[in-house]
Amino acid sequence: MTNEHAHQSLEKAEEESSLHRLMLEILDAAGIHLNGNRPWDLRLLDDRVPERVFTLGSLGLGEAYLDGHWEAERLDQFFERLLRAHIDQRVRPLRLAFHALRTRLLNRQSLRRAWKVGEAHYDLGNDFYEAMLDPRMTYTCGYWSGGAQTLAEAQEAKLDMICRKIGLERGMRVLDIGCGWGSFMGFAAERYGVSCVGVTISREQVEWAQQRYAGLPLEFRLQDYRTVDERFDRVVSVGMFEHVGRKNHRVFMEVAHRCLANGGLLLLHTIGKNRRDMTPDPWVDKYIFPNGDLPSVGQIGDAADGLFVIEDLHNFGVDYDKTLMAWHANFEAAWPRFRERLGERFHRMWRYYLLSCAGAFRARDIQLWQWVMSREGLPGGYRRPL
Template sequence: MSREFTFNAGSSYLSQDSALHRLMVELLQRADIRIGGNRPWDMQLKAGGVPERVFAQGNLGLGEAYMEGAWEAERLDEFFFRLLCAGIDQQVKPARLMFYALRARLLNLQSRRRAWQVGEAHYDLDNDFYEAMLDPRMTYTCGYWRSASSLAEAQEAKLELICRKLGLERGMRVLDIGCGWGSFMGYAAERHGVHCVGVTVSREQQAWARERYAGLPMEFRLQDYREIQGRFDRIVSIGMFEHVGRKNHRHFFEVAARCLADDGLFLLHTIGKNQRHSTSDPWIDRYIFPNGDLPSLGQIGDGLDGLFILEDLHSFGADYDRTLMAWHANFEAAWPRFASTLGERFRRMWRYYLLSCAGAFRARNLQLWQYVLSKNGVPGGYQRPQL
């Protein structure tokens, strides 16, 4: 029988270090994690105060303590895989984190003004840094590993799969909502002869993509999705919907419906969550993706209700585990080039981000979905292409 542990940060109970330590040992044992053990996923405490921070702040406290070097695990991905499989995250519910749930419910955290924050905080970080971590096309979304043996192969397979799902034909006009560094647009223009318009909220991405793809029929706009005008034969959005927010899902799909030709197709590629009413992870929100909000299946369904017909839904979230581990390997190999400018705290933050997310996908706490949508239905029915 599971027990939930809810703590008020102001409680005097937090001063009882030995009691909290014993409680933390008990919880971790349920996930087959030992404090001070000798297995790669075991937790090594390097400083005091970690249990207090965990029970007061949940993953926010756990992540900040890791960034400061207060604890270690040789395999963070395996640590989080076991933690999440055992549901420990659902059993520790600090009272002070109710603020995040109320904020997401009451406020529009992804308004037009706030939508630019994630570009400035995350995607404008450093193009050289992302070039070192990602594949040669700078694809910052889940690869498709069915027949791939390397990150570059997995990303090209994903891009080709999307092109086939959309049935791209030479001369088509394609919109990419949240185009990143233009990997899909470049691939589609080079391999399938289409004309592309992409929008991004990152100035660094726009500048890099314009230089990389100069001469191809591609336009990169620094623009919020709500400002898009025009008509397109096909629309894609690959790894951007996570920034739209539940209060804006309907508006997002209305923009896509307005811009899509009546006989067109829209492919939505997004990370998803298993529960409608869960809230964003506070550590990820503070340090990695400000104002992020993963959608559930039900929330996406509400957003597209009456606007689109679902032609195909493809789930391959387990592939994100392998993608994140490949990014982590590249990051660690390239780190000596960035150590002096970014510093050890950033290294630990980025490692925590990549490996905790890998563990979450491995535990199937997070999903990856590709929707193919039409406005009026594909005559005779849609057939998913094979790759």
């Protein structure tokens, strides 16, 4: 080895040692030990992990996990501690600046690009989601706070709460923007005697829902919400606004406004972030929800300005932690059926997704809101049903 090569090797070793010490320091601030023996401690299996983390932030951390370069017995507890200590705000690599700039400047949820998440995420296979979700295939936060004991009970409690919040009555016509597999529409038709139109960008969701709810007054459309122009007594959107994007928040509200009859109510159920200047997580953007963009309270308020009166805002984000843990338990129990088809890297990716999100909700880093809005304000005011 030449002197120059020896010098370069020494510099690299010193840099790796420095990054290792910095990672120890940051993890310690979150109460996490490197190579400790507690369930939330990070076990380092490859010395390149610190460099990947400080180069690419959460993207580097997540990709290193997919590669099997580190482990934690309880990923949910690891992320809860990491996010409670706001470690994500201390590691902001310059290489991710383009991701943040692109989010702010470009419309990543245009009419053409909006279909990508349907193909990448929701069309993984209906049998896969049947194994993970409740019998109604409800892929949004359940409501456990009312005493639900099972995932199915929590989801039906949530669906019934939505119906009561918007005052559904027999014979009403409802629009569901981002209807998924039709869980709300099916529940509302069966229990409250309404008819519904649902739009989604997932072909597999439409096919499944049409078969499941054949015979009910429900219409499932493979259609972008921006092209809907009909009047309905009520409008709901449950777990879809996260895909709308900040450049389209106002457009979404304009669509809801033109589709909602006078005296009607809009219910918006969405995950949200605590600060409007937060950038979508690059790992989630790349591997789970392409072009996703969580809204803030302020961004939703701006979008509704002059179009709607905010009648009610309900935060039950802590219930998403329990929902995600239930999905994770179902996923792990069913995994042997999907191992050959999806592979071990997908297994690690999906586990990381579910448990990191559970930790984020537990740490109150992200929220789950239900907004109730009216066009002109309800005479006498709105009373949230108990």
